[in-house]
Amino acid sequence: MGVDDGGPALNRQVETPTDDNETQQENPDSVSDGEYSDETAAWLARTMGGQLENSSIALSNDQYDQARSVLGDDYDKRLEQYVEVAGDTSSDTDDTAAREFEAAGENQRNLTNEVQRYRQQYAAYQTARERGNEREARVTARAMERTASNISDRSKKLNQNLDRIENATSVDLSSGQTEINETTANITATQAVIREETLVGTTLTVQAIDSTASFSDPGTVSGQIQTENGSVVADEAVELRIENRTRTVQTDSSGVFETQYRPRSARLGSQSVRVEYVPDADSVYLSDNATFAIDVQQVTPDVTSEIAPETVGYGDRLNATASVTVELRGVDEVPVEFAIGDTVVARTTTGSNGTATETIRLPASINDGDRQVVARIPYENRAIAGAQSETPVVVVMTRTDLSVNASRTAEGVLVRGQLQTGAGDPVAGRPVRLQVGAGGTQLVETDRDGSFQTVLEDLQNNESVTVTATYEEPTSNLGNATATTTLVAGSGGGNPPVGPDENPATGFVNGIIGYSWLPIFGGGAVLAVIVAAWFVVSRGRRSRTTDSAVPAGETAASMTGPDQTGAQPDATTPTFEDRAETSLASENYDAAAMVAYTAVHDELAVENGIDEGATHWELLQRSQEHGVPEERMTDIETVVEAFETAAFAPTSVDPARAEAAVERARKIKSNGDS
Known part of the structure; x- marks a missing residue:
């Protein structure tokens, strides 16, 4: 049976959007203080809308590089300008439009990548069929199922973006939506033919035999796998994915199987649990999924832990082991945190025997003194209850050495130096405070070699001045350190540093890092x-x-x-x-x-x-x-x-x-x- 190549019937050329509005030539970079902001926002919206439509047309013509380049740097620049101008417009909808333009650009780029991947897969599928390689054809057809599904999902999201842009602006994006829908429909139709040629659809049904399930008392689940023509997947070892865990079960002559559901991370109470039939990559069968309902109950595990050695300092290895069991049965694949005080030093998961082991390098952020290493399961309202174990550890203070060197440049005072432990190991990621004379201070962060480098303002011009570097963190296991160097009047370079390191710091990695305390990314x-x-x-x-x-x-x-x-x-x-x-x-x-x-x-x-x-x-x-x-x-x-x-x-x-x-x-x- 012949199939379409997945390409569109249209072959339009990419056009440059134009309009007769005199503000089209307005340079957004020159607009300030809200002047002409409404007109500028409208022009930017039309420009980006035209770019989105041109990308859709290029995609329909299989011009993938063109479809991507149309939404390249210029689109991103226009979007940045639109976001800036939107804050000055008289309409609140411009802010909404800005978010949708950003999402539309991302979805259009991803759609382009997926369509290109699909057509490449289709070419490989045709080649496999022509050579009589049915196994390769099935593997490729299955991959195409996934890609076609992604294209459908991405197309829906992109259409939503374009609808919202039209609602928030005066831009008409119907032409672009037509191109997107035709491209998607073409691929959907092509995949339907391939599915008919090469693969066999299945129907999975599942039901819980027991009304409740817990880790200590799992629930029994029964199911059946049928094919689309009414036969069954009989007497086969098949793979099921229940939530995020996979297992192999055996079907009988009727395609029926039984398995157990032993919850770990599932939330408590009545839950709808998803089960997916996962055929082999070269199987003729397509996957299917279904759900069963069951009441998830909680059990509290026993958590024990060990650490070695009992005394550690900065950068030392701390070997930590936690064991999680329920009625002597190891609980596998649950998260375990190792924390010292308020600092989480490692996160991992338990293995098949319920044990988690981590080798931790003691960070600087933990204060010295008698501390507790806490091994805990960070769960709340889950099938496995949150529980923890504590083991004492002594954190000792580690001496630090600080060196600093300075020289005058056209930009100011170039200051560089290094923070090390007394044993000569670099100390990375720590704040060092710098000061030139009686001027203001600036914090810099040491890099992976313990080095720092920055330029400070030279308020003393060419007068003699002392440059001071200080490392001091109240809650740390690293000792404080200070180093100074003197810039001589009229000198272009600094004297050797005064401090533990009598040699000027040389060969430091360039790259100025301004140190500041930032909120955690993304909320x-x-x-x-x-x-x-x-x-x-x-x-x-x-x-x-x-x-x-x-x-x-x-x-x-x-x-x-x-x-x-x-x-x-x-x-x-x-x-x-x-x-x-x-x-x-x-x-x-x-x-x-x-x-x-x-x-x-x-x-x-x-x-x-x-x-x-x-x-x-x-x-x-x-x-x-x-x-x-x-x-x-x-x-x-x-x-x-x-x-x-x-x-x-x-x-x-x-x-x-x-x-x-x-x-x-x-x-x-x-x-x-x-």
Whole structure:
């Protein structure tokens, strides 16, 4: 049976929007104090609306690069101008339109990527069919199912954006919507033909045999898998995904199976639990999902913990182990936090035997003295109750040495230096206060080498002046330190520093980092109460290539990039692309999200010097503190949110979010490698 190639019947050329309004030529950069703001906003809205429509036309003509470039830097610039002007207009709807223009641009770009991917997959499918490779055709057809579904979802969201823009502005976007709908309808029709040719639809039915379920007393669930022609998937070992956990069950001659539901992260009370039939990647069968209702009840686990050694200082290894059991049965795949005082030093998950182990580098933020290491399950109103165990530890103070050097430049006084422990190890990510003479002070943050560098105002001009650097944190296990150096009158360079290090600080990494205390990225008050999924990278004293923790289910050999000795991975080691594509092809969306996060975490840790044990949300915060652009922060947030759902949410990552996380990870890695 022949099929359409998924392309549109239209072949219109991309046009440049024009109108006769004299404000079309108004330069938004020259408009100030609200002058002509309404007219400028209208012109910007028409311009961006035209760009959205032109992108849709280019997409319908298979001009993918053109469709993306139309929404490139110029669109982003116009959007920034629109956001600025919207604050000065007489209408409140402009603020709404600004948000929709931003979302529409993102959805249009993603739709372009998905459509291009679909047509590439379609070409591969045709080739496999022509060669008689039915297995490859089925694998590709299944991947196309996922892509076609993503296109449908993205198209709906984009149409919503365009409807809201039309409601909030005078811009007519109907032509663009027509192009989008025709492109989507064409792909939907093409996929229906492919599904008929190659795949067999299924129907999954499930029901709870028991009325209640808990971890200690699981509920029995029965189900059946039928095909669309009325037959059954009989006498087969099939994979089911219940919430975010997969298992293999055996169907009988009637396609019926039984399994147990043992809740962990599910909320209490009557719950609708999702079950998905997950065929093999090369199976002829399509997946299906259904739900069953059951009353989830709570059990309180026993939590025990051990740590070693009993005395630690800054940067020392602290080996922490927690065991979570219910009636002597290990509780697997539940989150565990290790905290000292108010500081969470590690987050991980229990393994198959209910044990979680972390090697922690003691951070500077924990005060010295007698402390308690708390191992806790951060759950509330879940099937597994929140519980904790405490183990004492003694945190000792570590002496620090500070060096500083200064010289006069045309811009002011160039100050640089380094913060180290008494043993000579660099101290990263700590605030150092700088002062020139009796002038004001400025805080800078040490980088991964413990170095800092900035330019201060020279109020004394060419007079002799003392430059002082001070490290002092009241709640820290690092001792205070001060260093000074003197700039001689008329001198262009500083004298050797006065302090523990008698040699001028040289060879420091450039890059001025203004130190400030920032709120947690993305609504910290909300994020703080989310039951999160976590990934921790233990910080070595000199580089991030040592002592990296690996998330549950991963091995060190599976990580991409240099190994822990700095050597490149073996040629047979799967790359990020390999692992991501394998996970997506097998419809293991949780694994795809985990792979995407691991790649992004590694990239950002190297790029921004985030070498302290950081949770995924802290990774966002520290990336923002290091000045990562807003667009990239949005990409990182997409990956992080998918990762959180994959690791601990009661439900799995949906295909669109997993695809988006992998796509954003590709983008982040590509920018990092360029």
